[in-house]
Every structure is written in structure tokens, then in C-alpha cells.
Amino acid sequence: MATPREIKKRIGAVKNTKQITSTMEMVSTAKSKKAVDRVHAAQPYAMKIQELIRSLESGGVSAKHPLLRKVETVKKVGILAVAANRGLCGGFNNNIVKLCIERINYWKSQNIETEVHLVGKKLISVFSFQKVPFEKGYSHIQDSPTVENGLEFSDYFIRAFIDEKLDKVEVIHTSYKNSSAQKPVLESVLPISLDNQDESSHTHHHYNEVEQDNTVSNSIYEPNAEEIMASLLPRAISTIFLQALLESVAAEHIARRIAMKNATDAASDMIKDLTREYNRVRQAKITQELSEIVAGADAIS
């Protein structure tokens, strides 16, 4: 049986932990709000780029750009997996690891090589520990991914795709749909498929198409449609990467908030149990002492 002093010490320790987790919960709440705002702020640009590309496409702009090269046989696939630099966020990092390894094995079963790039210290350490080979790891992306971060990846993968080093590029990240639904997703970035759209922009797109039909054919293109297409495409790619990074950060903070909330709740329960235990032990000791005194007094008289 633990002594009251030992139990008291444990209560103190759990209280300290609780204080830390509840502070982390608050920090994550604040950070997740900011991250979510950033995700929303980046959406109009991505949507408009897609819309412009589609309107050019439906206007019959010939697809001669090297980014639109037809891929007949896939020999090598590039995978970019995005997770967090820090842990303490539940299954957030693990889900990405699982999906990523699943994907690597899938391509392996098709006899297709993969080139894996990892974003986030946690991913890098898991992969190194499990001795899964990867091409490159990045741990410099902070809480607010910038446009340059998106460009960095898109520049690399676009180059590799045009040089035919990679025939397909996929991004694995945690998607942010709303504050209660985040799940790991696999997105195909290259080759560009113009009809592969998520539902939110789909309705938007249809509405615009009706409008387009009478305007797009007689639009003026400065300097010309092909050049506009050529500079639109890389930007569309980089927005996909930027979006993936932003969503991942938002989802990370939400995951951490939930994990910390659970930890705080668990600590509260533990304090309650320990306090009860402490009182019981204390009372038992008092009772024992009393009966000893009474027994002693009885013996004397």
C-alpha cells in the first residue's frame, strides 16, 4: 500500500502534466484558427487558376506544353508525403506513414519504382528507423508555409516530370475539409488531369461553364492563348503543393488540440482517482492509529 505522501507526490505530478497539456491545447486552438484562415485565404486563387485553365482548354487551346505530355508507360512515380515536424498530435503522423508505405508497396507490386520525398521531422525519423529508403527529407517548413515552399516542390517535380525522370507525381497529406473531418488523402498532381476536381469546386465550375460558352470563343488573349496556358500550368501545380502544405498544418494543429484535450481529460480523471485513493489511505491510517491507541489504553487499565 502506497503511503499518503507518495500518493500526494503523484497527484502533484499529474497536476503539472495537466497544466502543460491544457496550455498546449489552448496554443493549438489559437494556431489552428490561424492555419484554417490561411487555408481559406489560399482557395480563391487555386480555384480561379483551375477555372482559367479549363476555360482555355474548352476554348480548344492545343495542348503542346511539355507538362501535358502523354505518359504511356509509368516507370517511376514521385511521392511527396507531408506530415508534421512535431509529435503529440495523436495518429496524425502515423496515418501518413501508413498511407505512404501502402502506396510504396502498391507501386512495388506493379514493378514500378518510387522516389519518396518526406516533409516533416517525424516522418523522416520513422522512415529512417524502419529503414525504408527515401530520396529526400525536408524539415524546414514551419507553421506558416509560404508561396515559396509550394514553388520549391513544384519546381523540382515539374522539372523531373518534363525530363521524364518521373512519370507520375502524387502528394500524400492530411486534408482539411472542416474542423471535424481530417483524413489522410492521396492526390495525383502530375500528369495533369483536367477533369479531376473535388466536389466543392465542381458546382462552381458548372455555373461558370454556362457563362463561358458564349464568351470564351471570342475572348482576346494577350499575348496568345498558348503562352497564357504555359504560364498557368506551373502555377496550378504549385498551388496544389501549397494547398497540401497549408491543409496539413491546419490538420496538424487540430489533431494536436484533440490529442491534448484527451490528455487533459485523462489527467483530470486520474487526479480524481488519486485524490480518492489518498483520502482512503489517510482515513485508514487514522483509523488504525485510533484503534492502536484504544488497544493500548485497554491494555494498561
Next chain:
Amino acid sequence: MRENLHITLIAPDRKLYEGEAITVSLPGAKAGFSVLTGHAPLVSLLEPGVVEVQNNEGKKTYIIDSGFAEVKQNNVTILVDGAILPEEIDLEKEQSELEENIKLITTSEDERSAKEMRIQKNRVRIRFASNKS
């Protein structure tokens, strides 16, 4: 009188301006141009330069990096790689960046054009800031 123009100016990470305007002038790839209501449908590449939005309250100026503009039924959507307000320009920073970029210019064809783009961006900002002061 016809309705006003509706302008949306967006960068990859934020929306800079959304609202009504009388006219907007843009740095087109071939030459600068202005848009008034009833402009023909147009899609144009934009070079680093100055975007001026004239609305009822006055004139708003943005210094943009390259981008696109789409004009469709009095809706003008301006997509830019990045943009800053005139008061945000840090002349010293731009100047040192410009020197840095000139030094870094490489012989490889693609990287060269990317660097040249950056140099152009720095120059536009410097020119704008020094004209004002």
C-alpha cells in the same frame, strides 16, 4: 450609366482587394492597359508592375509580381504571384536582393529566366519607391 467594374485581386495566399471600381490599370505583357466597364472579354499575362484601382473613394495602388488578368462581363479577376502595397516596399532590402539576384544569375536556361523575373520584380519595386520619395 452602366454598372461599375467588379475587381478581385488575389495572390496565392491571400485576397488583396475585392470590390467595385470605375477603372483599373494593369501592366500587360505587351503594354500597360486600362479597363473600363464594357471591356471586351480578355485574358492577359501581366508583367511585374503597378496595378491601380480607381474607385469612388480614391485610388489604390499595388505593386505586383507577374500574373494574369481576366476580364469577363465587367468582372476583372487579377491573379498575381505576389503583391505588396507601396508603403510596404523596403528599398534597402530590394536593392540588396537585386544585387544578390544579379550575382546569382546562372547560365542554365530555365533558372536564368526565373532569376530574370525576380530581378525585374526588384527593379519595379525600386523604381516605384524612388519615384515617390
